[in-house]
Amino acid sequence: MPNNTRFPDYALADVTDVTAPAQLRALASPLRNAILELLLERAATVSELALALGRPKSTVAHHVSALADAQLLKVVRTRRVRAIEERYYGRTARIFRVGPVSPTDSPATPYCTNDLATAAAESAPAHQADELSSIVRHVRIPREQAREFWARVLELANDYAQLPREGDVVYGFAAGLYPTDHPALPEAEPAAGDPH
Incomplete structure (x- = not known):
């Protein structure tokens, strides 16, 4: 029986409009989208995400960092394991709604998949x-x-x-x-x- 009655297991906004080019570029990556999808279930560490995705921890850490820089992910809690502080990442919103793209951006370059x-x-x-x-x-x-x-x-x-x-x-x-x-x-x- 699942122990969660609401997913994910951390607080987040329902909808966020995404318009900044860095955010749109971050959403254009299939691997980053997979990370965001996994985090709809619960907060997770980079190690847990790497295990779920079958990718090297360093690769996943890079993509998590890019998503955090784009304000699509945030640290929702930490846990001390031996001498290391583990960070649990979560989304900043359940739904990222793509807003209007700046007219200075190249229309030939699609930002979203x-x-x-x-x-x-x-x-x-x-x-x-x-x-x-x-x-x-x-x-x-x-x-x-x-x-x-x-x-x-x-x-x-x-x-x-x-x-x-x-x-x-x-x-x-x-x-x-x-x-x-x-x-x-x-x-x-x-x-x-x-x-x-």
Whole structure:
């Protein structure tokens, strides 16, 4: 039975807008995103993160330092082990919402990874094994309604991140909302006798 009723096990903001180029560059790294994802469960040391990721401790320490410099991670507690003080790192927010990028930055250089492309690559084995659940829908709606719907999706993603940690398989949850060139029907003609 899990001993946490709320994840992660430290205080953090719900949403932080990320606009600084250093923050955006930090989020563009798949390894840094994996670190941030792990820290949604609980605070962890560099050693614990390195073990979970199967990467050298020095590599993980470098990326943790970059995330901390970008104010996406912080030390949430310490513990004395023999003569060494272990630092436990945590996120500064549950959700990092990418805000407008400064016009002085090069638009040709994407700062953020395409999470749907990452999910597509990650889900390929599940697709081959017929264990993938996915759905795509296209709806013609106003931009404000799309923003409101996305806020609901973020709430659902946060609920997903709060599920008790049990079992032996890590399941991915991906969502995206994006404008398309998908065809749309014209406005419906009023039916005969319809006053509208």
